[in-house]
Amino acid sequence: MGEGEPDTSDAERKMRFLYALRSRGVTDGRVLTAMERIDRGQFVRGHFADRAYEDMPLPIACGQTISQPSVVGLMTQALNVQPRDTVLEVGTGSGYQAAILSQLCRRVYTVDRHRKLVAEAQHVFRNLGLVNITAFSADGSFGLPEQAPFDRIIVTAAAEDPPGPLLAQLKLGGIMVVPVGQSDTVQSLIKVTRTERGFEYEELRPVRFVPLIEGLASD
Template identity: 80%
Template sequence: MTDEDEGIAERKMRFLYALRSRGITDGRVLTAMERIDRGAFVKGLFAERAYEDTPLPIACGQTISQPSVVALMTQALQLSPRDKVLEIGTGSGYQAAILSLLARRVYTVDRHRRLVREATEVFRQLDLTNITAFAADGSHGLPDQAPFDRILVTAAAEDPPGPLLAQLKIGGIMVVPVGQTDAVQNLIKVTRHETGFEYEEMRPVRFVPLVEGLGSE
């Protein structure tokens, strides 16, 4: 093993320790985070920071989320291997890749065609065959594929979006950042029951806003 390999191995070990220290206790989530190399999704100048617990810039003015937040949101979904999942905001593809190891099928949507193309290529390289990525307006969800067992939104809305709530199965869970501004957002877990929706506030977060329409790239 080269010094560089040892350095990467040590960074990965610290990475997993950091997740546990931030309250990630689900063994399946930790295993998925260990198996999916965040380094595959971070390009260029920031590649050497792939194993830091911090958000990093990606193309189209977006970010790859902080790993502990990815893990927290994934854990909150309480995924089963039979679940069909919708992700709004493909971004780098990192979150969808984690989900793909824990669910039966992942549909992921982003308004930026470039991000969808680049993420799809990484999925292919990693042989993740149960992810379907679309360039589309995520605020409308994917009505043709609904209903979903789980929905994960990686952009902040002022309220949990009505079209997405409508596409959630009875008994389903949606995790979404909600906030009026960049500065004040909370991660919300929504559970759909026969009689309505139950909302649980999880923690403060900062995400890019959920924007309607397709991007220019």
């Protein structure tokens, strides 16, 4: 390979990555562009780094996971984020989902109960120059009342029902995407839209997420 020539393996890997997303239903052009820009490899460390471009969930610190890219894409697509939106993410995890959202909206607020995960995600955000993300260590089940209301809310942990405090922090016309289920084996991804008459619920697909837990973690 001559000097200045692109690394074909990188280009091929990116092409396969985007093809896998499309084949699993991620068809929104803005979402695909955002996922092409944000390198998932920046958010996966250790033994699993070489699997960062496969469409599979992977373990991260604190017993959590980074979701498989197609699920991230489908959740982002369902959220229908607009350029002037303010988005709340509950469950920062690796920071990958927040980074994708940062490409699509005006500001992302992201919260996680694990201080270690928030610190690691903030480090990656700085390295990538993502200046429109604000990450907090907090109990995400209560949302972020001081920054509410939000145009969009995304929850990356499963609750038995869409949490009341989060519903209350959603703007009129706003959308929340949340996994709902009573066990870690049977969950549905739900899209909630706030209308003048109340909340409309749409079931999107079966998913599997870690549970939404109240309180700050001790780590």
